[in-house]
Amino acid sequence: MAEFSPNRQLEALMDRLAADVAPVQPLEDRPTMLVLVTLLLVAAVLMLAWLGLRPDLMAGQPHPMFLLRCGTLAVLGLVSVAAVLAQAHPGVGRSNAGWKVAAAMALLFPLSGAIMALDQPEHAMAMAGSASGWECLRMSLATAALCAVPMVLHLRRGAPVAPQRAGLLVGMAAGSLGALSYNLHCPYDSMVYTGLWYGLAVGIAAVAGRLVVPRLIRW
Amino acid sequence: MTSDEATLARLMCAAQAGDALAYRQLLGMAAPLLMRWFRRKVAPADLDDLVQDTLLAVHQRRASWDPARPFLPWLAAVARYRWVDRLRRARVRDADALFDDIAVESGEAALIGRLGCDRLLGMLPGPQAAAIRAVKIEGLSVIEAAARLGQSGSMIKVNVHRGLKRMAAAVDEDR
Numbered sequence: 001m002a003e004f005s006p007n008r009q010l011e012a013l014m015d016r017l018a019a020d021v022a023p024v025q026p027l028e029d030r031p032t033m034l035v036l037v038t039l040l041l042v043a044a045v046l047m048l049a050w051l052g053l054r055p056d057l058m059a060g061q062p063h064p065m066f067l068l069r070c071g072t073l074a075v076l077g078l079v080s081v082a083a084v085l086a087q088a089h090p091g092v093g094r095s096n097a098g099w100k101v102a103a104a105m106a107l108l109f110p111l112s113g114a115i116m117a118l119d120q121p122e123h124a125m126a127m128a129g130s131a132s133g134w135e136c137l138r139m140s141l142a143t144a145a146l147c148a149v150p151m152v153l154h155l156r157r158g159a160p161v162a163p164q165r166a167g168l169l170v171g172m173a174a175g176s177l178g179a180l181s182y183n184l185h186c187p188y189d190s191m192v193y194t195g196l197w198y199g200l201a202v203g204i205a206a207v208a209g210r211l212v213v214p215r216l217i218r219w
Numbered sequence: 220m221t222s223d224e225a226t227l228a229r230l231m232c233a234a235q236a237g238d239a240l241a242y243r244q245l246l247g248m249a250a251p252l253l254m255r256w257f258r259r260k261v262a263p264a265d266l267d268d269l270v271q272d273t274l275l276a277v278h279q280r281r282a283s284w285d286p287a288r289p290f291l292p293w294l295a296a297v298a299r300y301r302w303v304d305r306l307r308r309a310r311v312r313d314a315d316a317l318f319d320d321i322a323v324e325s326g327e328a329a330l331i332g333r334l335g336c337d338r339l340l341g342m343l344p345g346p347q348a349a350a351i352r353a354v355k356i357e358g359l360s361v362i363e364a365a366a367r368l369g370q371s372g373s374m375i376k377v378n379v380h381r382g383l384k385r386m387a388a389a390v391d392e393d394r
Binding site for chain 1: 234235236237238239240242243246247250267270271274275276278279280281282283284285286288289292293295296297299300333334387388389390391392393
């Protein structure tokens with residue numbers, strides 16, 4: 001870089017920055033991950049203490065829908081949390097798109113629910129009007145809001161270069177974790193119910209994250 | 220000393236630990252790289268400002284570099300982010316601004332070139348890239364840009380808007 005002769009102002013800035021350099025701890029993902037796991041556990045325990053465990057789990061015979069729902073939400077949550085944490089450390093050429101695959105897989109639930117609803121309109125109406133659905137939504141979103149906090153704090157300490165994507169991911173991750181914790185109580189096994197109310201919970205959280213989080217993490 | 224990945228990463232590691240000398244050296248190596256990435260990617264009058272902005276961002280966000288990962292892609296992501304932000308805020312200015320060529324020795328030309336703003340602009344469809352170049356970088360008015368590019372005035376505005384949005388979403392991509 002021999003031919004380069006920067007101007008005096010630039011040199012002065014660099015001198016000032018160098019004089020001002022204090023040691024920093026490189027931003028690590030693990031502490032945020034630990035906080036998230038703790039939050040999720042506390043939320044789940046509170047939920048169970050307050051609302052109780054699903055009857056089939058009490059009996060030690062989990063329903064297949066519960067297992068599928070758990071697995072899907074856990075995978076979607078884990079993959080999106082990992083994507084959120086990675087957004088804090090930018091790097092050209094490092095965008096990971098695994099979360100898109102996980103989201104597409106999770107979409108199978110609302111999709112199957114919609115197909116079932118076409119086949120059984122009366123059942124679908126009953127599920128859509130279910131008061132428990134609103135509770136599901138409320139509890140999931142409340143837990144989601146809680147889970148979003150450490151992720152937003154992590155991004156604020158990092159350097160997210162795609163704030164809108166990061167926001168969407170925070171929403172999706174938090175929504176999945178919120179729904180995952182409520183899922184331990186939720187007594188419904190209907191495909192339509194799961195597709196609709198769980199789909200809404202994760203979808204609303206994702207949209208909210210996409211709209212709200214970018215303002216909080218822009219730099 | 221050359222500004223290769225290994226040297227920069229080592230200096231940045233020391234900088235994170237608070238080594239002012241290493242950090243000053245790193246900044247001195249980063250500045251010409253930034254100049255090169257931003258050259259012809261911003262109105263000439265803005266070039267110095269943008270480099271300073273980016274160095275400040277590097278300073279403020281230095282904890283976000285993970286020492287286990289390469290340094291140049293991190294620097295490039297920070298630089299592109301600042302650049303797109305600058306283009307968004309750029310207003311239409313004099314049409315007769317001249318470009319000042321900055322000679323920069325090409326060390327790891329291929330790798331470094333791949334990370335720069337050229338590449339990001341190159342990801343856009345032709346009309347969007349041309350509209351951004353004309354209006355946001357060369358500083359033509361919408362009417363002048365429309366006449367030169369043969370797009371209508373409203374198309375120019377739409378293309379600038381869509382192109383910037385697209386680049387903002389793809390800051391860390393490399394195709």
